[in-house]
Amino acid sequence: MLHDIQAAVSMQALDKRALELTREIAMLPKHVAEIERKLESHERKLAADKAALAANQRERKTREGEIQTQEQKISKLRDQSLQVKTNDQYRAFQHEIEFCQNEIRKAEDRILDLMGESETLTANVTVAESALKAERAQVEAEKKVARERTDQDKAALAELEKQREELRISMTSAIYTTYEKLRRTRAGVAITEAVDGRCLACNIAIRLQYLQELKRQDSVQCCENCGRILVYNPPVSFEGLTGASASAHPAA
């Protein structure tokens, strides 16, 4: 097989892997941002529950204070009612005492409601706190993995670029130019196989005479339909040709 064809096949495998690595490097910060956003929303929810619990406890104290005030008032009114001269005056005091007792009942009812609400809020806060602790640890672990993965990807990418440069230097410059032009215009697939008399990329049937020329493999031939460089029955698979470089990075 012509060296140029073999080099182009290897280069395409390198370029494919480089594209995957580049995409992964771009995707990792997005993933980190997403898990951080989720964590922040859970932290905001916990902060809101804690604020509601604090407000609940403040109101409970206020109501308890009100009860105390009303009780002191009642005790004072009772003392005063002992000094009264007429039934009308006595009834007026009684009326006032009843009003205070009513206020106490209202405050007690409200305290019972607050206690019920506080139970739910406390349970929510407890659950959220322990869930958040686990989530924070998980986020940190994932961020570490993402950082390590990015470093690995960048190192692998640098290695691929080195290999690619070696290949580029070894290729006929016109062939490399053709390869590059095709790679940019044919969705990264510049070189393809002729399988069962067809171009594997565009599936057009290859003329018999053209196929005979292709079999000789003594020149670089392009598909008459899609223009891609054609390889006839490559001796090894695309992956096999670049085995070491293509699998330099551990599989995900």
Ligand SMILES: [Zn+2]
């Ligand atoms: Zn084709």
